[in-house]
Amino acid sequence: FDEIQTNSGKTLEQKEIDSWSITVYPNGRNLPEGSGNALQGERIYQDKCLMCHGPNGEQGVAPRLAGELGYPEWSNHPLLALTVGAWPHATSIFDYIRRAMPHQSPKTLSNSDVYALTAYILSLNDLIEKSTEMNRETLSNIVMPYKTKSYNAWEVEEQGRLNVIEPPQE
Amino acid sequence: FDEIQTNSGKTLEQKEIDSWSITVYPNGRNLPEGSGNALQGERIYQDKCLMCHGPNGEQGVAPRLAGELGYPEWSNHPLLALTVGAWPHATSIFDYIRRAMPHQSPKTLSNSDVYALTAYILSLNDLIEKSTEMNRETLSNIVMPYKTKSYNAWEVEEQGRLNVIEPPQE
């Protein structure tokens, strides 16, 4: 009988890694080629998003894409008190639309479509002009207004440790 | 908050007890009125039991009602190595037939039918004559051949205690 040291994993080739690697990081790592602006995004939005997210990213049944935190005038649903306008990271908008939207037919948008939709949402939040091109470079430079108002409880409150409080003595 | 002492049981009247009390004890306690002999039993048996238990209580698909312990010539099924002939208590035959047989239509026999069928099974095992009447009195006096070859492991091996071996010290 042996110590436990497993070894049945099979090599994962770089080609495979590339085909699965859709996750974008807040420093812009892994953002793909492509680009788009809010004017282009607005047209796609009206075609594929407005039915759920509402005009200008508000008043839909789906989450609010614009505005500030807090109940909007038209709803007192706690989930609609939240808004993409308060997301700390702009890259997360791109990442999420690419993998998950439109809700009922995800992964059907081109990378440039996703840049354009991200640009549109940023413009709805008055963060960029409608004509500003979003791409790998420009998107990673966007600083979201709630960035400075967000904090990482794992690091701040837990000091990046599993247990801040020492386990009691037996 | 209180100690646990429950008290929501409702009184069970004697009349109700009587209506549920079908259990017969090996000393004859609770055997009902009625009587029957093996000649009568044989007729009922042929009508209602033979199809499963076979002629003379053997060679059916259902348990053997006669003979000694051990594989019979006609089967090597371990359940058919057992036999009512080796039951330590005759009252158990009455008790079981009354509550559970015939298998597919239990509780359809009169008490006298059950006495007669019990008499028939006893006669198949050469324990009584075909004409001997079984009733409350006579049935409780039957001594089964395996009575002396049976023992109660709870009393003999466990000394009537939950744990013969003392629990180990912590």
Place this chain on the structure above:
Amino acid sequence: ATFLSVLAASSASSAAQTDVFDDHPKHMKIPGVASELYGEPSKYESHVKRLPEHVYGSSIITAAFTPIDQLNGIITPAGLHFVVHHNGIPDIEPSDHEFKIHGLVHKPLKWSVESLLNYPMVSRVHFLECAGNSGPNVIADAPMDMTCGQIHGQISGSLWTGVPLKYLLDEVGIKPNGKWAMCEGADSGNHVRNIPLQKLYDDAIIALYQNGERIRPDQGYPMRLFVPGYEGNMNVKWLHRMEISDIPSQSKDEQSLYADITADERVKQYSFNMEVKSVITKPSGKQQLPMSGFYEISGFAWSGRGKVQKVEVSADGGKTWALAHLEGPIMSKSLTRFTIPWRWNGQKAIILSRAMDEYGNTQPTRQEWVSRYARYSHGHNNSINAWLVSNNGRVSNFYV
């Protein structure tokens, strides 16, 4: 508007899809389905079912074993708990069922299901094992090529929750000569087992819940007796009546089916405890090791008398033994999972397990066990089990 209404329109959406998703399977592109209100296993696991057995060719007596080789852990899903029914599963409306205690008591009483549901309860993880479990391995002269579930599948583990009998016995008040309880079910055969009051006072419960939910019809709905560590047949399902007595009533099952016949053909009645035992579920009968290399040997041990103390495993037919890891919590009269890492070198190997309980009880060898009982007697087999791994990785039942 709900999304239901826009679904049709939107599925005719753009096809200008980017290359990166080409290799992604369909299930990552099409939204999944909604949850069921009472969920079910995957359709890809539909082979994991109880294993039905036929007894006397009866369509009324039904038995079905747990496929323990397909499972892991120490809990059996209720839907796969082994069952043995001598008179089928009755359909009992809770309002049509009462629990009654009479006989040698001061106040005969009855309780509705509803009222017991408001009673104080305990929850305990316990195994339940049929006295006939593992019978094939003592009956058959040569090992039969069957799965672990087919041979040893009359064992299951559950969290049982219910009312301790002691409260109800105190409520009726037992007379001094009361020693036994005749426990009767409300099935069509009025199944009866006699149980010493000592046991009922110790740790028996009227079980109302299994694994969190109300017990199911095939486990005794609306209530069953649970006597931890005792043979399965004593855990009377559909329990409706207890008659307190000075002597046992000597029920049908106590005469033969659940008595053991000794080597000298004596009828050993009332051996209640399921003794210490263990079985390796992985790898086990009819399984196939894909290639030589690192594996985990895994199984469970239990004892009707208390906690499992240790389990040893041999991979060389019993020449050398190593202590297995016991996966906690180690609970009294409960399945206890054991595991041990093993490197299979691609050669013939014979794997065995043997357990010891907290009282020092151990498992006999098959030979020892068989010498004690009549050749056809097969209840309470707790002897050591073995599996043969052939050099092509085929696993089969084996006698050491």
Place this chain on the structure above:
Amino acid sequence: ATFLSVLAASSASSAAQTDVFDDHPKHMKIPGVASELYGEPSKYESHVKRLPEHVYGSSIITAAFTPIDQLNGIITPAGLHFVVHHNGIPDIEPSDHEFKIHGLVHKPLKWSVESLLNYPMVSRVHFLECAGNSGPNVIADAPMDMTCGQIHGQISGSLWTGVPLKYLLDEVGIKPNGKWAMCEGADSGNHVRNIPLQKLYDDAIIALYQNGERIRPDQGYPMRLFVPGYEGNMNVKWLHRMEISDIPSQSKDEQSLYADITADERVKQYSFNMEVKSVITKPSGKQQLPMSGFYEISGFAWSGRGKVQKVEVSADGGKTWALAHLEGPIMSKSLTRFTIPWRWNGQKAIILSRAMDEYGNTQPTRQEWVSRYARYSHGHNNSINAWLVSNNGRVSNFYV
């Protein structure tokens, strides 16, 4: 011959029935039915179902709560385990699924489902709680009249069995700057949560079995991540990929839905632990005590940080407290059932429970909790819960 063939003939049997069976119900006279190969609950319990919730009116997002007021013990049957799916339940053929680790590792690797099933496993009883559980009680200004399951039913308990992540992380070899794992599901939204490697090395598993059987599609079949004590959303279902990184990827759910908004409107991200909490399930909202008298107060407590140390119960609105009995086994990051006997005098009563974990953490009052967060923020509510028993025995949700 089997009995099937004689059934028809024999049911035309004698009618000379003895009087003693007159009062016996039908189910004691007619043989019952055979066992199902995969059993189901009683039809008389068909009201015990998951409680569905609608989110954004989406037919794809599905949530359904556990009816914890109808259950007992500390295990939830898999069929009633609460669920929250942002993209529905995908239909995944095991042969169509691999688990992959890449990123800051020495050897990127992948495993088939089959190969992980042969890996060493552990089995642990743990709770799983949605961060949004008990939300209604902080969102609503006045207590809503709902059942315990409707308010607090996003908590369930199971035995989870699977492969410790640490073996797989050691197999790939983590590079020195690897600190986080981006964990991705194979659902249509590729759900992502980022988790510190410390946690994955500590006690995380790739869960392959729940309550003994293979996990079901609605729990992540063929595999899910299980991070004991962490908020439900992090236990990524249908897990197919981990990318080891120096920083978290900041996924959608980490931006808003599973972040808490503080009273001063800061976005508190990455608060993983579900803190110590307790809830009385019996009696609870919308139940009815039939009459004054003896009852058991019963519920469960848990802490995402470790074991439950003690639970206190008050029946006078919090003026006096008594220590409840903890029904063992008391396991780390597991539901722990507590009970306490109670005599209800038929007058208005307010019952509360409060738990402390082994680290001394306690539950805040509702008022304390609400003061910390923005009015609409409702994740991670672990404040003390209360039920009002009116003088006619009606139980309802209450704020102290």
